[in-house]
Amino acid sequence: MRKLVTTMAVMLLATTAAFAQTREVIDDAGRTVQIPEKPQRIIAMHEALIALPLIELGFDVIGVYGRADDGASIYDVDFIKSVFGDDPSLQIGGIGPVGDIDLEKLRALKPDLIVGMGRQLAQSEILSAIAPVYLQTTMAGSESGFSIEEQLAKAFGRTAVFDVKRASYLERVEEVRASLPEDPRGKTYLAIIVFDQISAVRDVSGAIQAIRDLGYEPYDWANRVTNEPAKSRGFAVPLSSEEFALLDPDLLVIMNSYMSADHSEGGIRARLDAIAPGWSRFMRAAKEDQIVFLNSAEVATPTIRSALHTLAAFEEWGR
């Protein structure tokens, strides 16, 4: 009898513990998902937009799209290395090529949570057989700065970690603003990235968060170009080189494509000269030398660390 009671008590406790270890959340796709209370092994379905914010929040990201088995990026840009440095603990495994996930490899990593992007519904149905899949919206148009990281922190119970990091970051903002030659508050900025064409950088990145927190206001470029670009187009939206030269922000922030091997000021200027010849003679910000050059691989992710890289570049420019 005693054995029976003990067994029942153990079973009851185990069941209670099992329930206590998971909780129900509604993801950004409106799905109700049972996720672990404290996720230990996460697979991220996008490196820059999902994996990096999770790593910054202290989660153990064990697999990501676009990585080889040895952790090397199969693309020209390695965002993890660019943003967090060459940290051996961040050797994250791959889950197969983009578009053809290796389900066997993914399962072998034994994830307890998979975090995908808002529209990866078809994939999530397949992946749910391996681990719960939480879909996080990353480009719906309402995100800005490092809001994705803030939302992930809230969803997975790491708000305190996020708040500490943000507080430290805001102190750094004050420090850098004080070091600038003049108070940036009220001045306008235009951030561009140079791919095959010039593109205006939208809101989702640590770079834009830092620039705005310093006090710069977005230059209203959308209403000053001939073709008003579509909304909700993600990280950047193309501008014609002619339209670009007509814009008149107080500060110009320029970065080269993340795929580019050259992020130096000379390299970026040369690329921009090839696309928009004479831009530096037309634009007021260029004539007044109000230009900050950034490394897009460091600053383009929606993380606090990317925002800190941006502040470092502004501090350097202020000197």
Added chain:
Amino acid sequence: MIVTRALDGRRVVLFESGLKVRVGDLAALGGLLTAILAAAIVSLTTGTTPITLGDAAASLWRGPDSGDLSFAIWDVRLPRILMGVMVGGSIALTGAMLQSLSQNPLADPGLLGLSQGSMTALMVIFVLFPATPQGVLPLAALGGGLAVGALLIFLVGRGNAGGMAILLMGIAVETSLSSMTSILVLYTPPEVSLALAEWMAGSLFRSSWDSLATFTPWFALGVPAILLLGRSLRSYDMGDQVAMSLGENLPFSKPIILVTAVLLTSAAVSAVGPLAFLGVMAPHLANFISPTSGRARLMLSVAVGALLVVCADMMTRGFAGDIPLPTGLAIVMLGVPMFIVTLRLRAMRRMRGQ
């Protein structure tokens, strides 16, 4: 059932029902089915989880369980192999049907705009109605394909136009729809365009028992298509005039062939995405293996299409590692060299014959 010789001197198997099948075609089909089986067995042992032939056989005998090996066999590899067989067979069958219908060796579901019709419908859903449940997508693909089929029938007339007219109208429709999808991609949010790019590359990654259950009825449509349309297609091979003189009812059979092609194509596109060039390639390879027409040609094309897709999928899993190798590209890498070699060999045979 007796083996005898046909009028052209070739050996045929004569069944009691009166059905005649050439021995060469039977041998070719037997060889292809053996090759598919062999490819499927190798495919079962190819992938990230190391699995020997014995392990695979034991797992298949035991049935599914919760282990890694069972997951690899039952949840990943087996559905992919079966989906590969069905999708490859369907697209190849469609290609063979359309080539006979249009009397043009280049015709395939892609060239006639049928695949593009399905793709455009799916993209419209992705862009304008992103919250649409996944289960609706095959129906949307079907709707898009049927719309293109109906448009083609309308444009070429019910049976009065020749095969070249169907082909040219198909190319015009395909080009217009391609432009429309390009515009849609331009105005699609990046999250959606990323998902679209993955899907458009073609992959068997989403194969599961559920998707197989959805696709099987469409694949099953191929059986009556071969049995009922094979004879008509043999007449079409000789040209519309001859087909009519042989008693073929063109205004009746042309729309039926087109609609069957649309149904098979749309189902395949919604399951794995577009698999370019397969519809052109598979019937040509089948024709090289055993030059024939009618039902035999359709069946051999199905077998070649199935074999190509199973092998291509094995390539994406086994040899590519972490290099992104979409199934569509693997099919091209595998099939195009064979296609070129067979064309060269055929040309050499022809020269020798002269």
